[in-house]
Structure formats: structure tokens, C-alpha cells
Amino acid sequence: MVDSTDITEKTEQQLQALSEALESGTLHHAKGMLNALHPAEIAHLLESLPSHERLVIWPLVSKDLEAEVLINLGDEIRHGLIKDMSPEQLVEVAEDLEVDDSADFVQSLPDSVIDQVLHSLDSQHRKMLESVLSFPEDSAGGMMNTDTITVRPEVTLDVVLRYLRLLGDIPKPTDHLIVVDRDNRYLGILALSELLINEPENTVEDIMDDQVTAIPSDMEDNDVAMVFEDLDLISAPVVDGNNMLLGRITVDDVVDVIREEADHSVLSMAGLNDEEDLFSPVLPSSRRRAIWLGINLITAFMASWVVSNFETTLERVVTVAILMNVVASMGGIAGSQTITLVIRSMALGQFARNNRWWVFNKEVMVGLFNGLIWAVVVALIATFWFDDYSVGLVIAAALIINLIFAAASGVAIPIILKKLHIDPAIAGSVILTTITDIVGLLAFLGLATIFLL
Amino acid sequence: MVDSTDITEKTEQQLQALSEALESGTLHHAKGMLNALHPAEIAHLLESLPSHERLVIWPLVSKDLEAEVLINLGDEIRHGLIKDMSPEQLVEVAEDLEVDDSADFVQSLPDSVIDQVLHSLDSQHRKMLESVLSFPEDSAGGMMNTDTITVRPEVTLDVVLRYLRLLGDIPKPTDHLIVVDRDNRYLGILALSELLINEPENTVEDIMDDQVTAIPSDMEDNDVAMVFEDLDLISAPVVDGNNMLLGRITVDDVVDVIREEADHSVLSMAGLNDEEDLFSPVLPSSRRRAIWLGINLITAFMASWVVSNFETTLERVVTVAILMNVVASMGGIAGSQTITLVIRSMALGQFARNNRWWVFNKEVMVGLFNGLIWAVVVALIATFWFDDYSVGLVIAAALIINLIFAAASGVAIPIILKKLHIDPAIAGSVILTTITDIVGLLAFLGLATIFLL
Numbered sequence: 001m002v003d004s005t006d007i008t009e010k011t012e013q014q015l016q017a018l019s020e021a022l023e024s025g026t027l028h029h030a031k032g033m034l035n036a037l038h039p040a041e042i043a044h045l046l047e048s049l050p051s052h053e054r055l056v057i058w059p060l061v062s063k064d065l066e067a068e069v070l071i072n073l074g075d076e077i078r079h080g081l082i083k084d085m086s087p088e089q090l091v092e093v094a095e096d097l098e099v100d101d102s103a104d105f106v107q108s109l110p111d112s113v114i115d116q117v118l119h120s121l122d123s124q125h126r127k128m129l130e131s132v133l134s135f136p137e138d139s140a141g142g143m144m145n146t147d148t149i150t151v152r153p154e155v156t157l158d159v160v161l162r163y164l165r166l167l168g169d170i171p172k173p174t175d176h177l178i179v180v181d182r183d184n185r186y187l188g189i190l191a192l193s194e195l196l197i198n199e200p201e202n203t204v205e206d207i208m209d210d211q212v213t214a215i216p217s218d219m220e221d222n223d224v225a226m227v228f229e230d231l232d233l234i235s236a237p238v239v240d241g242n243n244m245l246l247g248r249i250t251v252d253d254v255v256d257v258i259r260e261e262a263d264h265s266v267l268s269m270a271g272l273n274d275e276e277d278l279f280s281p282v283l284p285s286s287r288r289r290a291i292w293l294g295i296n297l298i299t300a301f302m303a304s305w306v307v308s309n310f311e312t313t314l315e316r317v318v319t320v321a322i323l324m325n326v327v328a329s330m331g332g333i334a335g336s337q338t339i340t341l342v343i344r345s346m347a348l349g350q351f352a353r354n355n356r357w358w359v360f361n362k363e364v365m366v367g368l369f370n371g372l373i374w375a376v377v378v379a380l381i382a383t384f385w386f387d388d389y390s391v392g393l394v395i396a397a398a399l400i401i402n403l404i405f406a407a408a409s410g411v412a413i414p415i416i417l418k419k420l421h422i423d424p425a426i427a428g429s430v431i432l433t434t435i436t437d438i439v440g441l442l443a444f445l446g447l448a449t450i451f452l453l
Numbered sequence: 454m455v456d457s458t459d460i461t462e463k464t465e466q467q468l469q470a471l472s473e474a475l476e477s478g479t480l481h482h483a484k485g486m487l488n489a490l491h492p493a494e495i496a497h498l499l500e501s502l503p504s505h506e507r508l509v510i511w512p513l514v515s516k517d518l519e520a521e522v523l524i525n526l527g528d529e530i531r532h533g534l535i536k537d538m539s540p541e542q543l544v545e546v547a548e549d550l551e552v553d554d555s556a557d558f559v560q561s562l563p564d565s566v567i568d569q570v571l572h573s574l575d576s577q578h579r580k581m582l583e584s585v586l587s588f589p590e591d592s593a594g595g596m597m598n599t600d601t602i603t604v605r606p607e608v609t610l611d612v613v614l615r616y617l618r619l620l621g622d623i624p625k626p627t628d629h630l631i632v633v634d635r636d637n638r639y640l641g642i643l644a645l646s647e648l649l650i651n652e653p654e655n656t657v658e659d660i661m662d663d664q665v666t667a668i669p670s671d672m673e674d675n676d677v678a679m680v681f682e683d684l685d686l687i688s689a690p691v692v693d694g695n696n697m698l699l700g701r702i703t704v705d706d707v708v709d710v711i712r713e714e715a716d717h718s719v720l721s722m723a724g725l726n727d728e729e730d731l732f733s734p735v736l737p738s739s740r741r742r743a744i745w746l747g748i749n750l751i752t753a754f755m756a757s758w759v760v761s762n763f764e765t766t767l768e769r770v771v772t773v774a775i776l777m778n779v780v781a782s783m784g785g786i787a788g789s790q791t792i793t794l795v796i797r798s799m800a801l802g803q804f805a806r807n808n809r810w811w812v813f814n815k816e817v818m819v820g821l822f823n824g825l826i827w828a829v830v831v832a833l834i835a836t837f838w839f840d841d842y843s844v845g846l847v848i849a850a851a852l853i854i855n856l857i858f859a860a861a862s863g864v865a866i867p868i869i870l871k872k873l874h875i876d877p878a879i880a881g882s883v884i885l886t887t888i889t890d891i892v893g894l895l896a897f898l899g900l901a902t903i904f905l906l
Contacts, residue, residue: 012805019807040683048803050811161649170646173628173687192645193623196614229712230493232705234626234687251704252685255711259682262715263797269722270793271786278794278804282815286822289790293823294830296786300779301834308775314767321774322761325890326753328778333724333749337742340723341731344716350501351731352465354472358503362735369739370746377747381754437778 015048022056031060039068047077050279054080067096067105075108076275076284087113091120094129100145100253103132131246140224141217143257144238144247147171150180151204153187158200160190173250175234179208186214186237186245214239217246221257226349228254261347268425269340271295292430299434303328306438310445313453319386320448323395326378327444331402331436334370338363338410339432343424346414360411367407371400394451398444405439406432468501475509484513492521500530504734507533520549520558528561529728529737540566544573547582553598553706556585584699593677594670596710597691597700600624603633604657606640611653613643626703628687632661639667639690639698667692670699674710679802681707714800721878722793724748745883752887756781759891763898766906772839773901776848779831780897784855784889787823791816791863792885796877799867813864820860824853847904851897858892859885 014033021030034042034057042061046054046069058081061069070078070093082090090109094102094117106117106129118126128146135141149170151160160177164170176189188210198207214237215224227233228251235250264274271292276285307314307324314321342359345351351359375396383392413431414424467486474483487495487510495514499507499522511534514522523531523546535543543562547555547570559567559582571579581599588594602623604613613630617623629642641663651660667690668677681689681704688703717727724745729738760767760777767774795812798804804812828849836845866884867877 011802012807015805016807038683040685044683044801044803047801048798048805048808050808050815164649165652168650170650172646172685174646175626175628175687192649193625193627195649196617196645197621197623199618229705229708230497231491232493232625234628234704251687251708252682255682255704255708258708258711258715262711262718265715266718266722266793266797269719270789272790272793276790276794278798278812279808279815282818282822285815286819286826289787289819290823290826292790293783293786293827296783297779297827297830300782303778303782304775307778311771311775314774315771318764318768321767322757322764325756325760325778325781326750329753329756330746330749333746334742336723337725337729337745340719340725341729344719345501345731348497348500349464350497352468352501354465354468355501355503355732359731362503362732362738365735366739366742369735370743373739373743374746374750377750 011044011048014045018045018049018057019053022053027060030057031062034060035062035065039065040072042069043072046073046081047277047279051080051281054279064096067093071097071101071105074275074277076277076280078108082109087116087120090117094121095125098145098147099125099128099132099247100143102129103142104137107133107137135217138221139217140215140219140221140238140249141246143221143224143253144217144249145171146247148178148237148245148248149174150178150184150245151190152182153179153203153205153208155204156200157195157198157202157204157207160195160204161200173234173252178237178245178248179204179210180245184245186239186243188212189237212236214243214245215249216241222261222347224249225254225257225261229258265343265347265425268423269429271426271430295430299430299437302434303437303441306441307445310449313445313449317391317448317452319382319388319391320445320452323382323391324441324444327395327398327402328437328440330374330399331406331440332433334367334403335406335410335432335436336429338367338407339414339424339428342411342414343428346418346424356411356415360408363407363411364404367403367405368400371403374403375399390452391448394447395444398440398447401443402436402440406436409435464497464501467498471498471502471510472506475506480513483510484515487513488515488518492518493525495522496525499526499534500730500732503732504533507732517549520546524550524554524558527728527730529730529733531561535562540569540573543570547574548578551598551600552578552581552585552700553596555582556595557590560586560590588670591674592670593668593672593674593691593702594699596674596677596706597670597702598624598706599700601631601690601698601701602627603631603637603698604643605635606632606656606658606661608657609653610648610651610655610657610660613648613657614653626687626705631690631698631701632657632663633698637698639692639696641665642690665689667696667698668702669694675714675800677702678707678710678714682711718796718800718878721876722882724879724883748883752883752890755887756890756894759894760898763902766898766902770844770901770905772835772841772844773898773905776835776844777894777897780848780851780855781890781893783827783852784859784893785886787820787856788859788863788885788889789882791820791860792867792877792881795864795867796881799871799877809864809868813861816860816864817857820856820858821853824856827856828852843905844901847900848897851893851900854896855889855893859889862888 017033018030021027049057094106097105106114176191179187179190181187188208189212190204190208194207213231217238217240235248237248238246240246267274273288276288342351378399379392379396382395383389409432413428417424417427470486471483474480502510547559550558559570629644632640632643634640641661642665643657643661647660666684670691670693688701690701691699693699720727726741729741795804831852832845832849835848836842862885866881870877870880
């Protein structure tokens with residue numbers, strides 16, 4: 001039973017207990033509480049602590065949970081905790097983990113110790129690890145485990161059942177055994193549920209499913225996640241180009257991929273690094289965030305430069321200075337709406353060559369529509385505020401122009417960035433708002449110069 | 454085997470084939486291709502089509518896939534497709550689905566037909582459905598299925614094995630049977646893998662695991678997802694307040710919750726509704742997005758009103774009009790970085806009462822730090838550009854003030870909104886940028902009025 005139905009509440013109580021233990025010095029108390037938790041929960045708690053408290057709590061984690069806790073932490077936090085560990089201790093951690101986690105762990109180590117750790121592993125571990133390390137981290141090969149249980153098609157279920165009892169241990173989660181021929185070529189799967197409901201005299205071949213998806217080792221991790229989601233898979237075999245069985249991917253790792261992908265989208269929209277952590281010390285945080293502020297500064301000065309070309313207009317018609325921000329900001333919002341939808345549809349594989357033109361036209365129409373509606377509102381407000389309908393007309397025209405441009409850029413920018421192999425989630429929004437700022441200011445100040453001077 | 458390792462490429466080819474079939478009128482071709490796909494894949498394709506093409510393709514989907522395709526579509530798209538279906542057809546769909554999906558489907562129907570559909574269901578279906586419908590949609594009770602297989606602790610594994618063969622069908626995914634007493638009280642689980650590796654003479658009690666998490670029916674769906682992620686679960690029993698077994702939740706539904714939650718974060722950051730769809734018609738899209746533009750218009754005019762109070766300053770020192778946007782926009786970026794991290798940590802349950810003060814101080818320090826660094830840069834640029842160091846000093850001071858305010862607001866706003874039970878992901882960023890705009894403009898124009906006039 002989970003004690004509390006509110007997880008946030010539960011974490012809060014645990015954090016409270018930990019800080020009290022820290023303050024009162026009764027660490028053995030904290031130790032008991034901590035090690036009764038699941039490693040992922042311990043990792044959550046550690047991530048919720050400021051870094052100095054984290055270093056005090058970490059040694060309380062019992063040795064046999066250490067490896068699982070470490071792999072559940074973000075890279076940066078993990079680095080902070082392992083930097084004082086000896087290569088021997090790191091080898092122990094690597095050996096305690098499943099092979100895919102072990103590969104991730106070893107890859108995240110400083111280059112100087114990776115070789116040392118790899119060489120100190122026992123040969124079976126090293127061999128398995130090297131087979132996974134030979135694939136890119138974000139491919140099916142890099143996600144897979146090698147803990148497959150394989151059976152031959154010609155044996156009976158009775159033999160399989162006896163084999164499993166002999167084995168005495170089935171890795172979690174296993175929903176099917178994998179059927180291969182004598183050359184280890186993938187043939188199909190034998191679901192445990194089929195094994196349980198069919199008569200033991202049947203052969204594997206009789207009841208195996210040979211229509212089931214095997215994942216090619218070079219498939220990207222996001223695509224693997226989509227296959228798992230679409231087909232509601234628990235585990236899936238991974239094969240090489242010759243259909244040879246290499247390993248298997250399990251749904252728990254797929255869930256991690258989905259969570260990471262989601263995190264990446266949200267963080268990169270705010271110009272944050274995937275490693276950014278609310279509980280990092282001040283200096284590394286400041287340094288990482290400074291980059292995005294710097295990029296924004298360049299675009300802000302570009303907008304200022306546009307404005308500076310209309311000095312005379314600004315000096316003569318102060319209303320223009322008061323209102324210019326409205327046009328730029330409305331364009332930014334409308335453009336963000338479009339670019340967010342386009343980037344999301346791209347990630348879901350829904351944005352293809354043959355519907356692009358339709359989407360472009362549609363978004364431009366939406367821009368025109370909302371441009372017209374809000375132009376009327378803005379024009380009325382400006383006219384009444386400054387008692388001058390010509391200001392109202394100018395700002396209305398500028399708003400329509402900018403909203404159409406915003407929609408068009410929102411569709412075009414991700415397409416162009418993708419062609420250039422730049423992640424649109426990271427670079428898209430800053431380019432977009434630069435365009436909407438500049439177009440909005442140019443349109444409004446330009447029209448004002450022509451009609452209001 | 455998945456034919457292509459690139460899912461986007463694959464979807465693109467399928468979309469291409471569909472449009473060609475549409476244009477050439479060879480719909481039987483498209484029909485064959487479509488119905489060879491998994492329902493979730495058909496749903497993906499339908500979502501990638503503009504609405505008029507969607508209506509042409511939909512009738513090609515074979516009757517026995519209809520229900521599964523419908524449940525994989527977004528609410529709005531589904532509504533578009535079922536609005537011409539008769540209540541009898543809707544009942545068929547509801548009966549074809551698993552009970553949790555069936556509940557979601559029925560809840561998404563127009564109020565006018567819900568009762569009619571519920572009454573036309575056969576009594577067994579209706580009873581199951583009503584048990585799920587009695588829980589909120591976003592709770593464990595609303596996520597669960599009632600397809601549990603239960604066993605008693607006193608029977609032997611041999612009896613269980615024979616019972617399963619008799620049953621002849623095990624619902625997917627099943628990784629364990631649920632052990633209950635004669636009153637249906639939850640006792641523990643019996644993993645299928647344990648059932649397979651242990652000798653048939655053992656009793657269920659001997660090998661069952663009674664330490665395993667049962668999910669209370671009132672737990673929120675996001676919390677359920679976190680439990681599944683932390684403990685790497687495939688399925689979990691759901692119990693009521695008296696520990697009575699109600700049903701079970703499976704990982705495929707958890708994956709959907711995670712994906713929806715992620716989608717919600719990304720979309721709401723851009724002021725988009727969860728139902729917003731790149732392929733919706735122009736009018737509904739325009740209407741939904743107009744709301745956010747309207748809210749933004751109010752905040753933009755608030756900023757304009759602040760500026761209008763400094764008319765004299767603007768008229769006399771045009772440099773101020775040229776540069777004022779820089780201060781406001783840097784504050785917006787810095788504040789967004791902080792608020793994004795805070796909202797994310799809140800969702801992960803990491804942001805608790807006892808680390809709030811630490812986080813607040815830390816973020817303000819980051820704001821001060823980056824304020825100082827970029828103030829120097831901005832001051833130098835402004836000084837050289839306008840050949841006037843006093844402008845440089847004023848903008849530097851305003852930038853530091855705004856970045857500190859941005860950091861403080863980034864931490865405070867989500868806390869306050871959460872207390873008021875308002876989703877910070879939706880309302881947070883617009884409130885934040887309103888504050889950073891106004892504080893930035895006030896600080897810069899105010900200081901300019903004091904020191905530059």
C-alpha cells in the first residue's frame with residue numbers, strides 16, 4: 001500500500017524528516033527511512049535537496065542500493081556524487097546494473113576513467129557492455145538489454161516449462177520468450193500467457209506469433225517509443241540488419257525515453273539545458289542560463305537598431321513609442337502558437353511533405369483572421385485613448401501584417417531548421433520572436449512614418 | 454519487422470499513398486493499406502490529414518477496427534467523426550472497447566446521447582462501466598480496467614495452472630495474478646514468472662509477494678504514473694479505502710497519461726488548448742487561439758500605459774524609446790527560465806515547503822549574477838552606441854533590478870497560483886511576463902526620468 005494518496009505530500013514529509021534528522025544530528029534515523037525506499041524514490045529525494053545537504057545524505061544510502069540510485073539521478077547530480085569514488089567502486093556500480101543502464105553509466109563517466117573501468121570488469125560483463133556500447137546511446141541498440149530468454153521452434157511447451165523451472169529466474173519484465181533458429185535468427189515470440197493456457201504437448205512453432213515487430217538496432221529511441229506506444233508493447237526483440245537477435249527493449253526504458261523527450265521540449269522552450277536543475281549551486285546555474293540571455297540580448301539589440309532608424313518619427317509622434325510594443329508582442333504570441341504545434345506534429349511524425357502546403361495556408365488564414373479581429377479592437381482602443389483615428393488605422397494594419405508573417409514563420413522556421421539538422425525545439429522560438437519583433441516594429445514604425453508625420 | 458527505421462519517413466510514405474489514392478479515386482487500394490495497420494497507426498494517419506480528407510478516409514476503416522481507432526484519436530477529431538453515427542453504432546463501439554477506454558469514450562460523447570448509450574449496453578457491460586464512471590476520469594479509479602484474474606492464497610500452483618488453461622484467455626498485459634481472500638480483499642500478487650519457475654505443488658501463499666504496492670482508487674493519475682515509473686511496474690492492483698480489489702491499471706494507460714501530461718505542459722506554455730490540432734479547420738483554430746491573444750493584448754496595453762506615463766522623457770530623450778525593450782525582454786527570458794524549472798519541480802514533487810526558501814535565495818542570486826554580467830555588456834554597448842555613458846549606467850541598473858524581480862516572481866508566482874488552485878503551467882508565464890515588462894519599463898523609464906532629463 002502506498003501510504004498517502006498524494007505523492008507531493010509524501011515527498012514533502014520525507015524531505016521534512018530528512019532535514020530534521022540533519023539538524024538534530026540523528027542520522028541513523030534518516031538512514032533507516034531512506035533505505036526502506038525504492039532506489040528511484042531515493043533518487044527523487046536526493047534531487048530535491050540543495051547540493052550541500054545532498055552530500056551529507058548520500059553516504060547514508062546502503063551499498064546495495066547505490067548503483068540503482070545513481071542511475072536514476074540526472075547526469076550532473078550523479079557526477080557530483082561519484083567524483084570521489086575510486087575506480088574499484090565505480091566498477092562495482094557498473095557490475096550491479098542491468099547492461100543498458102551499465103552502458104549509460106559508463107558513458108557518463110569522465111573519459112579518464114572509462115577505459116580503466118571497462119578493463120576492470122569481469123569478461124562476461126565487459127563483453128555484454130561492449131555489444132551495447134557499440135550502438136549510439138539514443139538508438140534501439142543503445143537502449144537494449146541482453147537478458148533475453150530464447151527457445152527453439154521445434155521443442156514442446158512441456159520442454160519450455162521444464163527449462164524455465166531449471167533456469168529458476170526470469171528477468172523482469174518478461175511477457176514473452178523469443179523464438180530463434182539455431183543460428184540465432186529471430187523467428188517470432190512465445191507469449192508467457194500462451195505458454196500458460198495451451199496444452200504442454202504443443203510445440204513452440206504451433207503457438208508462437210511470427211507476425212510480431214522486431215526492432216531494428218539502428219531505430220532512433222523516439223521512434224522506438226512511438227512503436228511501443230502504438231502497439232502497447234511490454235518488451236520487444238532487437239535485431240541487426242540480418243535479422244539476428246541482439247537483445248530486447250523493455251517498456252520501463254521506453255517510459256524513460258518519453259519522459260526525457262517531454263522534459264527536453266519543455267526545458268528547451270525556455271532556453272534551458274536538459275541538465276539544468278533547480279537545486280544546482282548558483283554558479284553553474286548562472287553560467288548555463290547566461291548563454292540564452294546573451295542570445296536574447298543580441299536579438300533585443302537588433303530590434304532596438306530597427307527602432308533607432310525611426311528616430312524622427314519617435315521624436316515627433318510619442319504615441320508611436322507608447323504603442324510599438326503591442327504589435328511586436330502580439331506577433332510573438334501568435335507565432336509561438338503556430339511553431340509549437342508544428343514542432344509537436346513533427347515529433348509525432350504527422351507533419352509530412354504532402355500536408356505542409358495545406359498547413360501553411362491554414363495557419364496564414366488563422367493569422368489573417370485573428371489579425372482582423374484584434375486589429376479592430378486595437379484600433380478602437382488606440383483611437384479612443386489618443387483621440388486620433390489615424391493612429392488606430394496604422395496600428396491595425398501593422399498588427400494584421402505581423403500576425404500573417406508570424407503564422408508563415410511559425411510553419412517555415414521548423415521546416416528549414418530540420419533541413420539544416422538543427423533541433424527546432426531549441427533554436428525555433430528565438431528565431432521566431434526575432435522575426436516577429438523586427439517585422440512588427442518595421443511595419444508599425446514604417447507605416448507611422450508614412451501616414452502620421 | 455518494421456520496414457523502415459525512420460517512422461517519420463514511413464508515415465510520410467503512407468500519407469503519400471493515401472493522397473494518391475484519393476486523387477486517382479482508387480480507394481480500394483487505400484482501404485487495403487489502411488486496414489493492415491494497427492489501430493493506433495491508423496489514428497496517427499487520420500490525425501495527419503486535413504479534416505475534409507479525414508472524412509473521406511474514415512469510412513474505409515473496417516468495422517472491427519473502428520472502436521480502437523476512435524479511442525486513439527484526440528477528442529475533437531473523434532467528435533468530428535462520430536457526429537453522424539447512430540446511438541446503436543455508438544453502443545457497438547463502447548462494447549468493443551476495454552472498460553477504461555469505454556468509460557473515456559462514453560464520457561466524451563455529447564450529454565444528449567450518453568444516457569441513451571448507457572441504457573442500450575448489455576447489463577454486464579453497463580455494470581462494469583458504471584463502476585469505472587463513478588471515479589473521476591483523472592484518478593486511479595478512472596484509469597483502471599476490471600479484467601483482473603484473481604486467485605486464492607490456499608490453492609496450489611497446479612490448480613492455478615489448470616484454472617488458466619480452462620480460462621483460455623489472459624488479458625494483455627498480465628505480468629501477475631492478484632491474490633485475494635474470499636471477501637475480495639487484496640492480499641498480494643503472484644507473478645507469472647514465479648508461477649512458471651516454481652514447482653506445481655507449492656501453494657499460492659508460499660510464493661506470492663505480499664509487499665507489493667496496491668494503488669488507492671483516489672490517487673491522481675499523474676501520481677500513478679510516478680509510482681509506475683519509480684517501481685518499473687507493468688500492472689498494479691487498484692483497491693478502495695477498505696483494501697477491497699476494484700480493478701487494475703496497466704502500463705499502456707500510464708504511458709498515455711505521461712504523454713498527455715507532457716503535451717499539456719508544452720501546449721499550455723504557448724497558450725494552446727490541449728485539443729488544439731494543426732489539422733483543425735481555420736475557424737475553430739482561430740477561435741481557440743484568439744483567447745490567449747486577447748489576454749496578451751490586455752497585458753501589452755498595461756505595458757503601454759506604463760510607458761505613456763513617461764511621455765516627456767520619451768520626447769526629450771529618444772534613446773530611451775530605442776532601448777526600453779531590451780530591459781523588458783531580458784527580464785522575460787530570465788523569469789521564464791526560473792518559472793519553467795519551478796513548475797517542473799512541482800510536478801515531480803521535488804519542490805517542497807522546506808526547500809522553497811533555499812530555492813528562492815538561489816534563484817535571486819542567479820538573477821543578480823546574470824544581471825551583473827549582462828548589465829556590464831549592455832552598458833558598454835549603449836555607451837558606445839549613443840556616445841553617452843549615463844544612458845549606459847541607467848540601463849545597467851534597470852537590467853539588474855528587473856532580473857532580480859524576474860527570479861523572485863519566477864519562484865513566487867507558481868507557489869501562489871498553486872495555493873489558489875490555478876494551474877501554473879497555464880497562467881504562470883503570462884503573469885510573469887506582465888510583471889517583468891512592467892517592472893523593466895518602470896525601472897528603466899523611472900531611472901531615465903531622474904538621471905537623464
